[in-house]
Amino acid sequence: MSEVVNVLIVGVGGQGVVLASNILCEVAVRAGLDVKKSEIHGMSQRGGVVTSHVRFGERVLSPLIMHGRADVVLGFEAAEALRFAHEVRDGGLLLSSTQKIPPPTGPVKKKQKRPRYPQTPLSDAKQVCRGRVVPVEADRIAAELGNPRLTNTILLGALSTGLAIDDALWTDTIRQMVPSKTVELNLAAFARGKEVALSERQPA
């Protein structure tokens, strides 16, 4: 069977997971590949967990990625990256924003045994993940670039380093899919995301 690339994008409702997966799918389509994606609508838009499975290659059958077989898990939120860290395949990649969005559960009562929001989700993820864990300070970079909405494109820039797709395809697609006024800013964000991921991935 020909090789299929599996990307699992995870985050919290309202973070732009769906838009990011749409851009990734479009890039893969333009690369002349077969593409499938699957995500859950409905209840998840009420602040719940959002996941989008994206698969592309010569021929793609299942719209869902097998457990523990994701080439890349792209986290928009640190605790969600931890929740899905085990889905990364042996030697794969967990790329995640360091952003933390604790669920609004209020203080945890002592008698309740449910887990608290993790202090260091991405360090914890290293214990679970069978691939490399690469944190991306997407929030900080977006702030530096002057627009918090750029986290999306920064993360896609980081993601692009984990996939063998030509940069020109990414930049062409971004050019066409973001508002025309923000094209240059988005391209800068893409480049920064890429740069951060590459520098983090240099072997120690």
Next chain:
Amino acid sequence: MDQTRRYGDGAKSNKLLQFGNEAIAHGAREAGCYFAAAYPGTPSTEILEIFRTFPGIFAKWSPNEKVAVEVGIGSSLTGTRTMVTMKHVGVNVAMDPLMTFTYTGVVGGFVLVAADDPAMHSSQNEQDSRVLAKFMKAPVFDPATSQQAHDFTKLAFDVSERFNTPVMVRETTRIAHAKGLVELGEWAEPVRGERMKRDIERFVMMPNFARPRHPFVEERSLKLLDFSNEWEGNRLELNDRRIGFITAGVATNYIEELMPDASYLRVGLAWPFPVEKARALVEHCDRVLVVEELEPFMEEEAKIAGLPVEGKAYFPRVGEFDLDAVAAGLKKAGLLDETFAMPEPAEVVARPPVLCAGCPHRGIYMALRKINADVYGDIGCYTLAALPPLETMHTCFCMGASIGNAIGAKLTETKPRHPTVAVIGDSTFYHGGITGLLDVVTSRANITVVIVDNSITAMTGGQHHPGTDRDLMGNEAKHVPIEQVVKGLGVEKLIVLDTYDYQNAVDQLRSAVRFEGPAVVIARRPCALFPTKIKPEPYAVIEHACTGCGNCFRIGCPAIFDSGKKTERGLAIATIDADACTGCTLCEQVCKDDAIFPLAELNKKREQEVQV
């Protein structure tokens, strides 16, 4: 990976990446479908939202699925090509007209799209609509991809007219909400009939006219069986003699990815089941397994025909399939040596869906909790109030059930402890609550019906309903206010309140439950998201004033967090996310300590202090 090499080869440039629901809308349009009706329901809703954007057609929401089907039947009777869409549980509501529509048959092609939800991502059960299709004796297509969703829907209109029957296209969540490449075709001229042509013997299903229609149905089923056995969409592929699979729907993708060299019968028309093709597979292979989600529908069809197949002995009947579930089944059947050890996930804090910040339902549930009512609930966003910290909904069955449930409980319980209240949303009230309220009035049931009116169908993404002033085509609509319906049904005690006013809501609810006889409370405020997202000024917590009473945490607002800081007594101090807070003021109303104020006011104060 060498994807870059293939850039620009244009091999798939004529294809679009589409959700199954998009593909179905396009397939219908290409078939010349003119008229479509539906009640929104996940995962079916987008079909009509896309279809309505096409030129030359007409699409509408109906108050419920039964009405949508009846409207669709009328449209078909004029000779118009018609589509009606709904989620799986909607088919239950619509079964009454459907069971008889299969007797009369169609004039214009009639396609019913039923969207099943295995794993119940957004539903109250995971029934299999193929079973209902067989029960009503309508053929049912079961697409495996977006492309098939498109192709089968298009074909379904022809099958409907050729065999004189309503046709079901059954999809599941992983078809409806999964994207795949689709090659679209040309649009046909929409088919719209001139008028209803009278034919009393055919369309008046009273006993003497209905009796001869039953043999017609049975004869048609045999003709459809012949079609199913011949149709190339039921694809027989004879390879490996050791093992063959019969599969349909999204399951096709999983089994084919895991067992690419096996023999296959890929079923596109699940009923009538292509039994002769299944027989050919069984004769070719040593062993045949049926791989299908939910019910052993095809397995039973094959077994009725005496074919030695296996299926649910290995594959689950519960939940949705994925590669892992199918691989586990194959291992159980001795067909795969290794399954892939599922790595251990980390234990991470749960992130359940919650009522939005500024949600108008929050206030009324706080009040219902205060009066400690037994709350008979219903289907909608407000069902989330069953979860902590509100936990103020005690039943939920189906659209409209709240009112009937409350009547039955009130009429029978001998030692009631709490006031009996039914809670139902506005769209749900129009859908299935009106007849229940009629029963409240005529049985003089001493209950309170709270209609939580956010003036939109919110859970499915903000669709209009009979109480709003727009229709699906974007035109101004005649709307029917809930008050008018309630009064028309003879309710004497009617209260309308604003859910952002907590104390008033408590007082009014008390007066309603004390009232001897049926009472209705309309708890009204527009949805925080639809049709327009509200975003007024946020509130903030003054840390030193907060005593950690926890009242604000207990309203379950996603804008209120534990700040991580403690009071002197060690209690958690709250903080408000200024980006999420809409300023509904409910937390401020329950705050014991006067510690919550508008952020702008606090900032102003701070500025003044600095200047002094």
